[in-house]
Amino acid sequence: MKALLDRAYQSHHALEVIFSSLRWFFLVLSIVVFSIQYVAQPDFQKLMLFVLLVIFGFIYMGFSDYYLHKSPEGSKMYTTMTKGGPVFDFIAFSALIPLTGGLASPLFPLAYLIILHVAVYWRFLGGMIAAGLFTLVYSIIFFMQREEATSLHPFIDYFSAVLFLLLIGGLCGIIVSRERKHHSENSMLVEAANRDYLTNLLNHRSFQECLRKDLDNGVDFYLTLTDIDKFKSINDKYGHVMGDRVLRQIGDILSSFVPEKHGKVFRYGGEEFALILYYERQSEVTEVLEEIKQAVASHLFQCKEETFSVTMSFGMAKQNGENPGQLVEKVDMLLYEAKDSGRDRIVCAG
Template sequence: MEQNTVKQTDHFLEVVFSYTRWFFLLAACTVYFLNEWQGQLEGHLPFIYLVGFGLLYMGVTQYCLHKCNRESRFYKWMTKGGVIFDLVAYPWLIAVTGGFESPFVPIGYLIVLHAILYWRYMGGVLGAAAVTAGFTGVLAAQGFTFSGTAMMTFMMNTAILFLFAVLGGVIISRERKHYAERVVYEQMAKRDYLTGLYNHRTFQEHLLSFTSGHEPFYLVMGDIDHFKSINDTYGHLTGDRVLKKIGESLKDTNFDGHAYRYGGEEFALIVRTSSEEAVHKLIMQISRDVERRNRPFLPNFKVTLSYGCAPGLNVEPEVLIKQADDKLYKAKARGKNQVAGLGKEPAAYQLVRGKK
């Protein structure tokens, strides 16, 4: 969850940087044509090449930001590569728009900020060094004289740029650290510490949200069969291990909905579907996976669950829980390792075959 939120923020900032580049490209063209455009076309080829280079990269980046999978390698190359593009284009832009007097000198601060976004403190310092080196190289190539007031201005701007890089890196690093800690605390309040599933409190919140909506869903309550026997025979550490394995199975199973540890040895699923068949297939998949995961350390004991299901459309949360619980008790009474609440189940239908 934390990683997804950070990635969404980074994506938004990349979109901002992308549109900022378009703005500065338009501004650079305007400044150049107003102040520099004169003489033969050949004399303006460096600026034309710069504009072409910028249009190509920025066009591809724009497509990538809006069309590509954010987990793809191409997306990561294009976004992080934006810092490299900026570092290459910056001295080029300065060189063709007035050198020391260029109105685009402050863009260096944005480049440093972009580097800080991905590489924190070190990215800011290296970005500042690269911006300064590029700017200095342009001035040296143009025969700029580093003396007097100009030298003082240059040194002051350089010092402020590095200070900006250091402070920006520290601030961003601290902000990300505090955000990560906050997310951890939020997750601790929402999830069960042993299984990693959503806890009872989160279940109640989600169930209220689902029952208040207009989307069909099923509530599935599951309870481990003979769990007391596992604790009494193999010990409570083994019982905890069984709970963890069931949590792993529920987290790894792909379905449209959420899984919860309701309490003790009881679990709950909220499944977005109106299909009894889909719910039955999901329960069969989970049951077989749970038995498979626990088999290596309980070879003589088949770990199974019994399930009670109830459709959740236009039902109050308390009523829905009772309906699913009643079906669960029915499955237990029929011999366990069964599901109740999905149409006409056989009286002794077992989800997982074999000996206990």
């Protein structure tokens, strides 16, 4: 449960799973409440309407759960079913309350939960609009039930309930907006802490965390260490500003050949880069590295009126149950072997 709540703080999907579970809980609760009331005061017309409402609920919630768990997050159908949830909730609530006692219905507090759900997506404006719609429903039921009311007391109850609905809508919107802003700012800080300021690649800290996590989880991957051949001579000849430009462009080239689903690219330090690649066969990894090597070698760098190119050397091995330090050391030795055997080449573990 704690893990689900932690994910809900960071993910709309986890939050929707919670709201979906609550819908099923309150559907069962509604059946229990209606059954108790029906036994005490049978009304066949209400029974038929309630059965239709329950069937409608089962159909919608079944479809919603299916797309919630089977559709890719962010797809059109996923978005329609999840963001349409509060609309379904409002319709079901508007039909359910008159069938379970009207103003005296024990299910009326569901309105506050639905307002919160709306505020999650549409923040303050959504919370206030939802509160306004529930106020309309409450007002219709109130004036239908209180036609003959002559005392002031029912109207005090009415205005108190309306005020509370509006306060809940406003406060939910404000709180959700503040939390979203805080989460966004926190995410930006975390992202900045995990990025190399020069190349915008993931940094050495991110590399160590990702490496440890993948090894702990038993993920199959290939680790590659690569660096720019004779980079010091570039700094000496063209200056450090040009050297920084070379690093940025090399980072762009590496990223262009490593899609997110197949791996990650890191600036390991200085002119050295690390790649964690998720491929099944070593031949696939070798092919990608060969394409990168050729792309780097053919890329021309411009410094004033002079152009030049660079090469890179690569060491690569598949993880075989080593700890992070052992794996990095093994691949680093392969990189040095590539350097010692002439540079501009790829050396793989036997």
